Amino acid sequence: MTGAARPLSASEVAGTADLAAGAPLKWWLRDSVEMVKRNLRHVRRTPELLLDVTIQPVMFVLLFRYVFGGAIPIQGTTYVNYLMAGIFVQTIVFAAMGTGILLATDLAKGMIDRFRSLPMSQSAVITGRTFTDLLRGMLAIALMALVGLLVGFQPAGSPIGWVAATALLLLFGFAVSWVGVAAGALVRTPEAVQGLMFVAVFPLTFASSAFVPTSTMPSWLRFFAEHQPMTLVINGVRGFILGRPDSGAVIGSAAWSIGLVAVFFPLALVLYRRRTSR
Amino acid sequence: MPARYHAEMTDQVMVSARGLQKRFGETHALRGIDLEVPRGSILAMLGPNGAGKTTAVRILTTLLRADAGKATVAGYDVRTQPAEVRRRIGLTGQNAAVDELLTGRENLEMIGRLYHLPARLARQRAARLLERFDLVEAADRIAKTYSGGMRRRLDLGASLVAEPPILFLDEPTTGLDPRSRLGMWDLIAELVAGGTTLLLTTQYLEEADRLAHEIIVIDHGLVIARGTANELKGLIGGERLEVTVADGDDLAVAEQVLARIGNGRPTVESRLRRVSVAVDVRPGMLASTVRALDDAGLNVDDFSLHRPTLDDVFLSLTGRGQADEEEAA
Numbered sequence: 001m002t003g004a005a006r007p008l009s010a011s012e013v014a015g016t017a018d019l020a021a022g023a024p025l026k027w028w029l030r031d032s033v034e035m036v037k038r039n040l041r042h043v044r045r046t047p048e049l050l051l052d053v054t055i056q057p058v059m060f061v062l063l064f065r066y067v068f069g070g071a072i073p074i075q076g077t078t079y080v081n082y083l084m085a086g087i088f089v090q091t092i093v094f095a096a097m098g099t100g101i102l103l104a105t106d107l108a109k110g111m112i113d114r115f116r117s118l119p120m121s122q123s124a125v126i127t128g129r130t131f132t133d134l135l136r137g138m139l140a141i142a143l144m145a146l147v148g149l150l151v152g153f154q155p156a157g158s159p160i161g162w163v164a165a166t167a168l169l170l171l172f173g174f175a176v177s178w179v180g181v182a183a184g185a186l187v188r189t190p191e192a193v194q195g196l197m198f199v200a201v202f203p204l205t206f207a208s209s210a211f212v213p214t215s216t217m218p219s220w221l222r223f224f225a226e227h228q229p230m231t232l233v234i235n236g237v238r239g240f241i242l243g244r245p246d247s248g249a250v251i252g253s254a255a256w257s258i259g260l261v262a263v264f265f266p267l268a269l270v271l272y273r274r275r276t277s278r
Numbered sequence: 279m280p281a282r283y284h285a286e287m288t289d290q291v292m293v294s295a296r297g298l299q300k301r302f303g304e305t306h307a308l309r310g311i312d313l314e315v316p317r318g319s320i321l322a323m324l325g326p327n328g329a330g331k332t333t334a335v336r337i338l339t340t341l342l343r344a345d346a347g348k349a350t351v352a353g354y355d356v357r358t359q360p361a362e363v364r365r366r367i368g369l370t371g372q373n374a375a376v377d378e379l380l381t382g383r384e385n386l387e388m389i390g391r392l393y394h395l396p397a398r399l400a401r402q403r404a405a406r407l408l409e410r411f412d413l414v415e416a417a418d419r420i421a422k423t424y425s426g427g428m429r430r431r432l433d434l435g436a437s438l439v440a441e442p443p444i445l446f447l448d449e450p451t452t453g454l455d456p457r458s459r460l461g462m463w464d465l466i467a468e469l470v471a472g473g474t475t476l477l478l479t480t481q482y483l484e485e486a487d488r489l490a491h492e493i494i495v496i497d498h499g500l501v502i503a504r505g506t507a508n509e510l511k512g513l514i515g516g517e518r519l520e521v522t523v524a525d526g527d528d529l530a531v532a533e534q535v536l537a538r539i540g541n542g543r544p545t546v547e548s549r550l551r552r553v554s555v556a557v558d559v560r561p562g563m564l565a566s567t568v569r570a571l572d573d574a575g576l577n578v579d580d581f582s583l584h585r586p587t588l589d590d591v592f593l594s595l596t597g598r599g600q601a602d603e604e605e606a607a
Contacts, residue, residue, distance in 0.1 A: 034391045042379045114375035117339050119364040120392040277342060
């Protein structure tokens with residue numbers, strides 16, 4: 001065969017000429033939005049994808065409010081007021097676990113190959129995923145706040161406190177969803193991701209200040225509970241919504257969130273690339 | 279046997295690979311593949327399951343890295359310039375990569391947007407492709423409800439949204455019913471008539487024969503033959519006419535009749551009461567054969583023209599059939 005290969009110029013490629021121009025950041029954002037749109041359509045068509053951020057936390061609210069709550073004395077406020085911050089953080093963490101499970105589901109199907117053959121921003125596949133789960137988390141927080149009000153929750157925080165609490169929750173949710181992405185890229189099946197995340201999240205949720213004051217725990221457990229990130233986030237959020245901000249917890253939880261993103265964002269991308277290029 | 283394609287069309291090689299190798303653990307999926315696809319032509323990669331066809335496609339479409347060798351698509355190196363490559367290719371994989379929870383229209387529009395087409399253009403292209411691929415009625419149903427053939431068409435549509443100049447189709451008709459397969463062939467022929475360069479993989483010789491300008495036969499990660507369909511058929515010995523007679527005593531007469539029609543000596547399998555011979559298919563040949571058998575007063579049980587299959591290619595090239603291979607695996 002004759003003829004040396006000459007790269008096709010962009011103008012020779014109908015419809016893709018606009019690709020030559022444009023900042024990568026713009027495309028990353030646009031591609032991520034496109035992926036969020038796709039993921040939200042999935043949610044709309046399989047509402048059961050919302051169970052983990054709706055029915056499940058509602059059951060926790062009812063269980064702790066009416067079954068265990070009466071036996072747990074809280075100083076200075078009612079148990080339901082104490083409980084809600086724990087519920088919010090638990091819910092946002094569940095939503096973030098969903099990130100890993102849904103990514104693993106995508107990876108198990110052929111769709112990821114299609115995305116990888118496209119000139120789109122490749123990280124948008126996962127940022128689209130984490131952004132979607134932030135939206136899921138926000139929906140869940142709004143729903144939980146509503147359920148809380150129905151069962152006697154009396155928030156005392158200022159509007160600014162609520163905004164700050166929401167920001168803290170979303171930041172932590174975003175951070176944990178990168179842990180979810182890493183797990184989703186590492187483990188083979190959605191079920192395995194669920195198992196792995198559960199093993200990690202279950203002890204962190206219960207050995208925390210979510211449902212009981214840490215002061216009742218034995219000293220070794222108490223040490224763990226008071227220094228692990230979920231407690232810090234819970235205490236930060238609790239301070240804001242009960243009108244007595246805890247700046248130490250706020251700083252601690254922000255630091256944890258940023259630290260998790262700093263470690264798991266690059267790690268998740270590496271694991272995702274490794275997983276998909278086989 | 280080097281490929282010969284119309285000289286005026288070989289001015290540009292759109293897909294080229296040299297010495298591609300890939301290992302998965304102990305398995306050598308590719309052991310040094312060379313290929314070239316000139317602009318506007320179709321190259322068919324023919325081979326059984328596990329021959330390495332999909333691995334080669336995945337490397338050429340930037341999904342997989344080769345361990346050794348070099349490949350370019352539209353002049354860009356698949357390893358160092360994957361983004362440039364992706365802008366110019368469409369890929370339809372072996373498993374329909376459509377989003378089952380999106381409608382056909384949403385699938386196409388999303389892919390268009392991810393090719394970075396403006397929203398309006400993506401919508402127009404999606405609408406046009408739905409029409410062209412006979413999916414208008416199903417356009418707003420989620421793809422989960424589609425039949426296998428509809429999914430394949432949608433999948434092919436997705437790889438065409440950006441009208442890429444180079445298309446990779448990995449077994450585009452595997453698992454399709456005969457009618458859908460014919461439809462797919464028409465679409466492919468139409469695309470190439472429009473100037474698209476196409477690399478397709480297939481397990482069916484008939485498909486390669488029907489569509490491709492050049493065929494490479496792959497086995498165990500190596501190219502074991504290449505050429506046009508006719509060149510490969512020459513290697514196999516063309517088509518065979520088989521006649522089964524009702525009475526074993528008539529075999530000798532049948533042999534004489536077939537000897538006059540076919541090329542070379544007919545083969546007689548007396549236990550099966552069958553005589554067969556290699557033939558060149560030409561208009562009227564079958565009718566005159568039937569007449570000749572009838573004139574000879576033969577009582578014929580079965581009469582068939584046996585097209586060369588991939589099994590025949592493998593038999594003649596490697597001395598073993600594809601079926602044996604699968605049993606051994």
